[in-house]
Amino acid sequence: MGYLLFGIGLALVVALAIYLHQPPVPQRAAPQQRNEDEDEDEFEGTMGKRLRRNFTExxxxxxxxxxxxxxxxxxxxxxxxxxxxxxxxxxxxxxxxxxxxxxxxxxxxxxxxLSLPGDRCAICLESLSRANMAHLRCQHALHFECHQQFIESGAKCCPLCREKL
The missing domain is CATH 3.30.40.10 (Zinc/RING finger domain, C3HC4 (zinc finger))
Known part of the structure; x- marks a missing residue:
């Protein structure tokens, strides 16, 4: 019985030590009330609200x-x-x-x-780069040479999405 009480007491002491050594939880500061007459950052705040409203519309x-x-x-x-x-x-x-x-x-x-540099060309499967991309109407891209050959072959739609050219 003595060992049981000693074990429980030891566990409580360890738990208390761990609890007391934890860093304190930071308290959140209460939100400050802003005076409407303050003009610091007033222009930027108003402009930001206007831009957000414009982009929301x-x-x-x-x-x-x-x-x-x-x-x-x-x-x-x-x-x-x-x-x-x-x-x-x-x-x-x-x-x-x-x-x-x-x-x-x-x-x-x-x-x-739909196509970015680094994606593969749908015709030759080689990687596209900004310097050699030709965009179709659907915004998929091919290499310039592949695009030219594709059009010359009589193709009428995109090889990926089948949208008309």
Missing amino acids: QRTRRSLPGDKCAVCLDEMNHGDMKYMKCGHAMDGTCFEEYRYIRRNCPLCDKPIN
Whole structure:
């Protein structure tokens, strides 16, 4: 019986020692109330809210001239807008760079660019690079040479998704 009590007491001492040696849990600071009259970062806060509201509206509709490009945040004019399959648009120069970096639209996250450098060409199965990619209407890409031979062969649709060329 004595050994049992000694064992329980020892276990309690070890548990207490472990509990006391744990680092304290950091306390969360209460959120500070912001005075509306404060003007530090007021412009950036207002501009950020406006951009978020503008992009929230753009996510649910087709892009229009006067909207901001989701990449460079410049206002887009009708002549320099590059429309994607999802209906959203980017500035033409931003689109030419963006199409080699990401597959999805920055506004709605739908797939817009189906081939990136490093993917395999559907014709020769060699790796594509930015310097030798030719994009089809469906946004799949082939090597320039493979694309030319594919078109010359009389093909009428994409070899991957079968969308008309």
